[in-house]
Amino acid sequence: MTKPESKKGGVTAANAPSKSTASAAEQVNNNGSIEPGCQDQSTPIKAKVMKQTSRESLHRRNTECEVYDDGTNTFFWRAHTVTVLFILTCALVYVTLLEETPQDTTYNTKRGIVASILVFLCFGVTQAKDGPFTRPHPAYWRFWLCVTVVYELFLIFILFQTVHDGRQFMKYIDPKLGVPLPERDYGGNCLIYDPGNVTDPFHNIWDKMDGFVPAHFLGWYIKTLMIRDWWMCMIISVMFEFLEYSLEHQLPNFSECWWDHWIMDVLVCNGLGIYCGMKTLAWLSMKPYQWQGLWNIPTYKGKIKRIAFQFTPYSWVKFEWKPASNLRRWLAVLGIIFMFLLAELNTFYLKFVLWMPPEHYLVLLRLVFFVNVGGVAMREIYDFMDDPKFHKKLGQQAWLVAAITVTEFLIVVKYDPNTIMLPIPFFIIQCWILGIILIFTWTLWRFFIRPCRDERAARKHSHSRRDSPLNEK
Numbered sequence: 001m002t003k004p005e006s007k008k009g010g011v012t013a014a015n016a017p018s019k020s021t022a023s024a025a026e027q028v029n030n031n032g033s034i035e036p037g038c039q040d041q042s043t044p045i046k047a048k049v050m051k052q053t054s055r056e057s058l059h060r061r062n063t064e065c066e067v068y069d070d071g072t073n074t075f076f077w078r079a080h081t082v083t084v085l086f087i088l089t090c091a092l093v094y095v096t097l098l099e100e101t102p103q104d105t106t107y108n109t110k111r112g113i114v115a116s117i118l119v120f121l122c123f124g125v126t127q128a129k130d131g132p133f134t135r136p137h138p139a140y141w142r143f144w145l146c147v148t149v150v151y152e153l154f155l156i157f158i159l160f161q162t163v164h165d166g167r168q169f170m171k172y173i174d175p176k177l178g179v180p181l182p183e184r185d186y187g188g189n190c191l192i193y194d195p196g197n198v199t200d201p202f203h204n205i206w207d208k209m210d211g212f213v214p215a216h217f218l219g220w221y222i223k224t225l226m227i228r229d230w231w232m233c234m235i236i237s238v239m240f241e242f243l244e245y246s247l248e249h250q251l252p253n254f255s256e257c258w259w260d261h262w263i264m265d266v267l268v269c270n271g272l273g274i275y276c277g278m279k280t281l282a283w284l285s286m287k288p289y290q291w292q293g294l295w296n297i298p299t300y301k302g303k304i305k306r307i308a309f310q311f312t313p314y315s316w317v318k319f320e321w322k323p324a325s326n327l328r329r330w331l332a333v334l335g336i337i338f339m340f341l342l343a344e345l346n347t348f349y350l351k352f353v354l355w356m357p358p359e360h361y362l363v364l365l366r367l368v369f370f371v372n373v374g375g376v377a378m379r380e381i382y383d384f385m386d387d388p389k390f391h392k393k394l395g396q397q398a399w400l401v402a403a404i405t406v407t408e409f410l411i412v413v414k415y416d417p418n419t420i421m422l423p424i425p426f427f428i429i430q431c432w433i434l435g436i437i438l439i440f441t442w443t444l445w446r447f448f449i450r451p452c453r454d455e456r457a458a459r460k461h462s463h464s465r466r467d468s469p470l471n472e473k
Helices: 019-024 055-059 081-098 105-127 138-159 163-173 203-208 212-227 230-247 258-286 300-309 327-353 361-386 396-415 426-466
Strands: none
Touching (some): 212 230, 212 258, 230 258, 327 361, 327 396, 327 426
């Protein structure tokens, strides 16, 4: 490793560290990294390099790492509102003056809708408010915010159609849609070892090894990066399997073998995804968050490393949900779990009522969409819940994701109420009622009965100390 250089650029005379601080501060090496990593704010910190100049740095929580940034503002980071407006205007002038409009109403309608969406995306990418994430670029997250708005408007449009018109409208997106889905057998033979099949007695296991296995793993890996808590991830994972048990009389693809539920899903796919996600979270919480401009790094290795780190977070906040700390956080965590489970159910019910096969690209696009917007929404929810004095309102992405989840469910209810209203078996109803009663009872005890008991005990203890002979003397 080459000799470390001193920091350049971002520290002015007003905020430059003192001599004693600089001796303990990190040094930037030729690879563009600084050692050591971020420190926990709950312990005394002897050396601080440089605080962020954003408003959030003034309200830094003890779970957030320090960030060093030399303040380099290159062409990549500057706003290009005039450039985007000029390119957009040129494209519209070309379409208006130089291109002949086809005499096809259907084609022109589709083209006009797509052009309207693109113009809105251009406006949003350049003018929308930034969210909590800035890497790889703020425009990337502004783009997905605008896509969220477009998707919610599309769902509202579908919601206001009749069932027949809504399903037939999907043909404008893909002519193969708009036809009922064929019946499929999902349960079948659940023997792990099938002695009746001499050639391959483990054929039931190999039949489950399809593309959904890595999809399950990758999905829970990403969900873990969103939620950043092992317990919440495991609760959601197990709860969804219970939901599949409870609703398999409504959707046939919820009918799975017991070992598919608990071994393949919970332990192997979900469990391994959560484990790898937690390991990634541990690495992200320990890595240094010090940033230099690309041209300030002297070596090619350092430049390549800096480009790769552009796709990692700018800073890191460890989520501490602490659901049992107060009633507000407890209800917030219950709401998050409920919305997560509802969004998971919408994935299956929505493609069922809109007649979309599981392998259709629209189903995959919806999952990609939630991967990109879910992390931002969870960060905004955590900020709103953890520091309501600073974050006075729910973030824009979190608001839209909640609206989308509810709208999707309303579409399911409107388009196929018969499936939703199929009677649930009585023993399943008993299990859910028992679970709700236990949660309600624990909530009463933890946040109402126990505090009153502790307060009475503390008052009694203070009276006994006041009346003790030692105090009389």
